[in-house]
Structure formats: C-alpha cells, structure tokens
Amino acid sequence: MNTHTAPTMSSATIGAAGEMLAGRPKITAKNVNVYYGEKQALFDVSVNIPEKSVTSFIGPSGCGKSTFLRCFNRMNDTIPTCRVTGDIEIDNADIYERGLDVVQLRARVGMVFQKPNPFPKSIYDNIAYGPRIHGLARSKTDLDQIVESSLKKAGLFEEVKDRLHESGTGLSGGQQQRLCIARAIAVGPEVILMDEPCSALDPIATARIEELIDHLKENFTIIIVTHSMQQAARVSQRTAFFHLGVLVEEGVTQMIFTNPRDRRTQDYITGRFG
Amino acid sequence: MSITSTLTDGRVAGRAADSEFVRRLKRRRTNETVFICLGLAATSIGLIALAALMIDLAASGYPRLTADFFTNFPSRRAGQAGILSAWVGSLLVISVTAFIGVPLGVAAGIYLEEYAPKNIWTNIIEINVSNLAGVPSIVFGLLALGLFVYGFGTGRSIFTAGLTLALLILPIIIVATREAIRAVPWSLREAAYGVGATKWQVTQDHVLPAAVPGVLTGVIIGISRALGETAPLVTIGALSFIAFLPPSPVSADFPFISFAWLFEGFTVLPIQAFNWVSRPGDDFQSNAAAAGLVLMAITLVLNGVAIYFRYRLRKKLQW
Ligand SMILES: Nc1ncnc2c1ncn2[C@@H]1O[C@H](COP(=O)(O)OP(=O)(O)OP(=O)(O)O)[C@@H](O)[C@H]1O
Ligand SMILES: [Mg+2]
Numbered sequence: 025m026n027t028h029t030a031p032t033m034s035s036a037t038i039g040a041a042g043e044m045l046a047g048r049p050k051i052t053a054k055n056v057n058v059y060y061g062e063k064q065a066l067f068d069v070s071v072n073i074p075e076k077s078v079t080s081f082i083g084p085s086g087c088g089k090s091t092f093l094r095c096f097n098r099m100n101d102t103i104p105t106c107r108v109t110g111d112i113e114i115d116n117a118d119i120y121e122r123g124l125d126v127v128q129l130r131a132r133v134g135m136v137f138q139k140p141n142p143f144p145k146s147i148y149d150n151i152a153y154g155p156r157i158h159g160l161a162r163s164k165t166d167l168d169q170i171v172e173s174s175l176k177k178a179g180l181f182e183e184v185k186d187r188l189h190e191s192g193t194g195l196s197g198g199q200q201q202r203l204c205i206a207r208a209i210a211v212g213p214e215v216i217l218m219d220e221p222c223s224a225l226d227p228i229a230t231a232r233i234e235e236l237i238d239h240l241k242e243n244f245t246i247i248i249v250t251h252s253m254q255q256a257a258r259v260s261q262r263t264a265f266f267h268l269g270v271l272v273e274e275g276v277t278q279m280i281f282t283n284p285r286d287r288r289t290q291d292y293i294t295g296r297f298g
Numbered sequence: 299m300s301i302t303s304t305l306t307d308g309r310v311a312g313r314a315a316d317s318e319f320v321r322r323l324k325r326r327r328t329n330e331t332v333f334i335c336l337g338l339a340a341t342s343i344g345l346i347a348l349a350a351l352m353i354d355l356a357a358s359g360y361p362r363l364t365a366d367f368f369t370n371f372p373s374r375r376a377g378q379a380g381i382l383s384a385w386v387g388s389l390l391v392i393s394v395t396a397f398i399g400v401p402l403g404v405a406a407g408i409y410l411e412e413y414a415p416k417n418i419w420t421n422i423i424e425i426n427v428s429n430l431a432g433v434p435s436i437v438f439g440l441l442a443l444g445l446f447v448y449g450f451g452t453g454r455s456i457f458t459a460g461l462t463l464a465l466l467i468l469p470i471i472i473v474a475t476r477e478a479i480r481a482v483p484w485s486l487r488e489a490a491y492g493v494g495a496t497k498w499q500v501t502q503d504h505v506l507p508a509a510v511p512g513v514l515t516g517v518i519i520g521i522s523r524a525l526g527e528t529a530p531l532v533t534i535g536a537l538s539f540i541a542f543l544p545p546s547p548v549s550a551d552f553p554f555i556s557f558a559w560l561f562e563g564f565t566v567l568p569i570q571a572f573n574w575v576s577r578p579g580d581d582f583q584s585n586a587a588a589a590g591l592v593l594m595a596i597t598l599v600l601n602g603v604a605i606y607f608r609y610r611l612r613k614k615l616q617w
Binding site: 097099102104127128129130131134135137139141142143144153154157158204207208210211 | 415416483485486487488489490491492493494495496499503504508
C-alpha cells in the first residue's frame with residue numbers, strides 16, 4: 025500500500041520521503057473496532073502510518089476521526105464505556121497488549137488537543153511537568169535546557185523567554201496551542217497526535233502551526249485530524265478519509281484530493297456533503 | 299449616513315410601531331423590577347435579623363468581655379465566671395475534628411469521585427452520604443455514645459468529642475470535595491494523561507490543586523457547624539462545670555509532646571453559654587451573651603483564615 029508514496033510526493037518532500045525507507049510504517053492498525061457502550065463508532069479500520077511524515081484524518085463530523093486518533097495513545101481508556109478491539113502496533117509492538125504500561129506509551133505518543141489546554145501553571149512548569157514525572161532531567165540546568173529547546177522547536181521561545189514564570193493560561197490562543205505542542209515535545213515522543221489543533225485559531229496562528237508541523241515531521245511521526253481540506257492538503261503527505269465510522273480511502277494526499285477512488289471521498293472533498 | 303444606521307433606524311422604527319412588542323417589553327421590565335425588589339427584601343430580612351441578633355448579643359455581652367473573662371474558670375458568682383475552660387475546650391475539640399474529619403472526608407471524596415467504579419453500589423453510597431449530611435446531630439451523639447464511649451472506651455473525652463464532630467462533618471466535606479473535583483474540567487485531566495501522568499499524578503498534581511478552593515469551602519462550612527454543636531457533645535457527656543485545663547500538649551521534658559489532653563473531660567463554648575442561659579439572673583445572661591460573642595468571633599477568625607488560604611490558592615492557580 026505504501027510502495028507508491030515517494031514518487032507522487034511534491035519535490036519539497038521527496039528528501040524526507042527518501043529517508044523514510046519508502047514509507048516504513050511506524051504504526052499499523054488492523055481491523056480496529058471501537059464501541060462506546062453498545063454503540064459502535066469505528067468499523068474494521070486498517071491503516072499504516074508512515075514514519076516521520078504527516079498523515080491527516082478527514083471526514084464529516086462524528087465519523088470517528090477523534091475516536092481513532094485516541095486509540096494510538098490509548099486515551100480512550102479514560103472513558104469508562106469505551107472498548108477497543110483489533111490490533112494496533114507501533115514499531116511492530118502491540119500497544120493493547122496485556123501488561124503494557126499506558127504511561128510509557130503516552131510518553132512515546134504525545135497528544136495535542138482541539139482546545140488549547142495548558143495547565144494552570146507557569147509556562148515553564150507546563151513544559152517541565154512531563155520531563156519531571158518521567159525523570160528525564162538529571163538537574164535543574166538539564167530541565168531548563170529541555171524547556172528551552174522544546175519552546176524553540178514549537179516556535180514559541182522568542183515570544184515568551186522573558187516571562188517563563190508567568191501563567192501559561194495568560195497567553196493568546198495560538199501561543200497556548202504552541203505551548204501545548206511544546207509540552208508534548210518535551211517528553212521526547214516519537215509520535216504526535218493532533219486533534220484539530222487549529223480549530224480555535226485565527227489564520228495567522230494557523231499558518232504558524234502548519235509551518236511548525238511541517239518542520240516537526242523531520243523528527244516526529246505526526247497524525248493530524250482536521251476539518252480543513254486545505255490544511256490537509258498543505259501539511260500532510262498522506263490522507264485518510266473516514267465516513268460513518270468506516271475508513272473509506274487512504275493514500276497519498278495529492279491522490280486523494282485530485283483523483284479519489286471512492287465516490288464518497290469525491291463528494292466530501294468537492295463539498296457535496298459534510 | 300451609512301447603511302447600517304438606516305437599517306437600525308428602520309428596525310427601531312418598525313419595533314416602536316409594533317404596540318404588541320412595546321407592551322411586552324414593559325411587562326418584561328416590570329417583571330425584572332419586581333424580582334429585584336423581592337430579592338432585595340429577602341436579602342435584607344436575613345441581614346437585618348443577623349444584625350439585630352449581633353446588636354442584642356453585643357449590648358448585653360460586650361461589657362463582660364474583659365481579660366478576666368477569658369482567663370477565669372466558671373464560677374458560682376457571675377461576675378467572676380469566665381470561659382477559659384470553654385474556649386480551650388472548643389479549640390482542642392475542633393483541632394481533633396479537623397485533624398480527623400478533613401483528611402478522611404477529602405480522601406473519601408477523591409476515592410468516590412475519581413476511583414470508585416460507577417455502579418449501583420457507588421450510587422447507593424452517594425445517596426447515603428448526602429443523606430448523612432442532613433441527619434440530626436443528636437443522632438451522631440447517640441452513635442458516638444454507644445460506639446466510642448461504651449464500645450471503644452474512649453471515655454467522655456476531648457478525643458471522643460473530636461471524633462464525634464468529625465463524623466458529623468464528614469458528609470459535608472465529602473460532598474464538597476466531590477463537587478469541587480467534578481468541577482475540574484475534563485480537558486485538564488486529558489492534558490495530564492496526554493503527557494503520561496498516572497491516575498494518581500493526575501489527581502495529585504492537577505485535579506486536587508484545582509479543587510482545593512472548593513474543598514476549603516466545605517471545610518469552612520463543616521468546621522463552623524462543628525464549632526456550634528451542643529447536642530451531640532452533651533450526649534457523650536461533656537461537662538458543664540469544669541475548673542481545670544487539660545494537660546498541656548507540649549512540655550519542657552522529653553518527649554516534649556504529650557497526648558494526655560486527648561483523654562480529659564471537657565466543655566465547649568456553646569455548652570457553657572447554654573449552661574449560663576439556663577440560670578436565673580441577668581448577670582449570667584450577660585455571660586452567656588459574651589460567650590456567644592466569643593464563639594462567633596472564633597468562627598469568623600477560622601473562616602477568615604480558610605478564606606484567605608482559598609484566595610491565595612485561587613490566585614496561584616492562574617486559570
Ligand atoms: N465519550 C463518548 N461516549 C459516547 N459516544 C461517543 C463518545 N465520543 C464519541 N462518541 C461517538 O462516536 C462517534 C465518533 O465520534 P468522534 O468524536 O470520534 O467523531 P469525530 O470524527 O472526531 O467528529 P468531529 O469532527 O465532530 O470531532 C460519534 O457518533 C460520537 O457520538
Ligand atoms: Mg473530533
């Protein structure tokens with residue numbers, strides 16, 4: 025399925041694509057079903073997510089994008105009624121295996137939420153929290169280092185370097201979202217899940233985040249849920265289209281948008297429903 | 299003039315011509331005024347009653363508030379009687395109550411809200427806890443008399459009294475803790491889970507700090523209630539005339555701390571006041587009023603401290 029990844033990519037991304045061993049899958053999901061109580065939200069979803077690239081999930085509201093995304097860091101475990109079946113592997117290791125520590129998984133698979141949700145603590149503590157609980161810093165200088173580099177990677181350092189000890193909730197919406205990205209990065213994850221990270225942001229803040237995502241894919245495997253097809257087209261290498269809990273079509277972003285195989289995909293991207 | 303103003307003018311003109319709209323608008327305004335008046339009346343009735351009470355107490359009790367009043371033991375002669383044993387007793391009992399009731403209540407609240415599975419049993423427990431908050435305090439006194447005094451043999455002591463009042467305020471604190479925890483936004487927990495916090499870390503580092511102000515409100519209500527309780531303490535056998543202090547909790551000799559005071563007899567301010575009220579003669583009535591004033595002052599001070607902490611914590615939260 026991934027063999028035709030590289031040739032169809034735009035010239036800017038060919039370099040990165042070449043490095044990813046022709047789309048070596050970071051995550052593979054097989055026959056994933058998700059239920060909320062009696063109600064089934066996802067039906068037999070199977071997909072490969074290539075390493076160090078951006079994959080976007082699109083589809084009409086309520087089709088199960090967030091539900092699927094939250095399977096990858098087992099965030100669905102926090103919802104008592106939610107049940108997941110099927111196989112999801114990261115680096116060929118089953119993440120739903122008995123005895124697997126979700127804490128460790130979530131340190132490897134970071135998440136950025138739709139609504140910016142910084143902790144009601146200082147900017148510094150927002151970022152330092154993850155490294156602290158995981159014991160990633162051996163000293164105060166170590167921690168300072170992690171905070172600074174995470175903020176830099178999230179493109180926020182210059183704006184906040186003079187007020188690291190002021191509240192994270194005092195930042196603008198776009199800054200808060202970058203703070204949340206920095207917070208996710210600080211733990212040193214391999215995968216970053218983003219659930220509509222720009223839906224609460226204005227176009228300028230959105231552009232900054234998109235730029236950032238483009239930059240981050242050099243080091244991280246990124247999955248982004250988005251309602252904006254322009255955004256999917258701009259930032260992602262691969263796109264998956266969901267409809268009513270079913271993965272309708274998945275492939276190279278350009279192909280999905282210019283030459284979709286399925287009628288439902290076509291209707292959606294041309295704005296006939298959704 | 300711009301298009302907008304024309305539009306607005308047109309709309310306003312249209313509305314003004316609509317007599318039905320104008321009539322309704324008048325009625326809406328009248329309703330509002332009526333409600334404001336009612337609310338004001340309700341508030342002032344409460345405030346006036348409180349003020350009258352305070353003034354009455356102060357008028358009768360204030361002249362008795364001398365230094366001697368605080369340092370004298372009760373006496374047969376009203377002029378020499380004081381509240382030393384009563385205020386010391388109140389403070390000691392309330393310390394025991396807070397020391398036992400608050401951690402237990404908060405822990406139970408956390409468990410019920412965050413950890414307990416949501417099923418029929420926890421529902422039953424929830425309903426029972428809420429009901430307990432409304433059980434008459436004398437019932438707690440009877441329970442304590444049977445269980446602590448006779449069952450465990452803790453005696454008619456400060457310890458038993460503290461324990462009894464702790465039971466009494468437990469449901470209040472549990473309910474307040476649960477409400478406070480429930481008010482913490484889910485997104486905050488998700489944020490913490492998202493970076494790999496364990497459930498306890500989420501609770502300890504994020505949910506509890508955000509819930510503390512609400513918990514403190516419950517503590518304030520509970521402690522205030524416990525301070526004024528008389529019935530359960532009379533039931534377990536509080537003394538009404540006591541002319542000695544319990545042994546000091548700190549001493550000059552090793553091990554410096556002593557818990558002997560826990561098992562001494564005691565009285566508390568409301569019991570002392572009640573005792574004086576039931577005596578003939580204006581002098582004792584004045585003593586009762588003065589004791590009432592002191593009780594109110596202690597309640598206010600304790601609440602003030604809690605409110606101050608709540609304010610500080612809220613500020614630190616940086617929402
Ligand atoms: N906590 C929950 N309990 C019960 N049902 C849920 C829960 N969360 C989601 N669902 C249901 O699962 C289905 C998929 O929801 P999901 O949030 O994954 O959709 P989505 O594609 O992310 O939608 P949107 O674009 O609006 O965010 C929906 O029908 C929704 O009602
Ligand atoms: Mg969603």
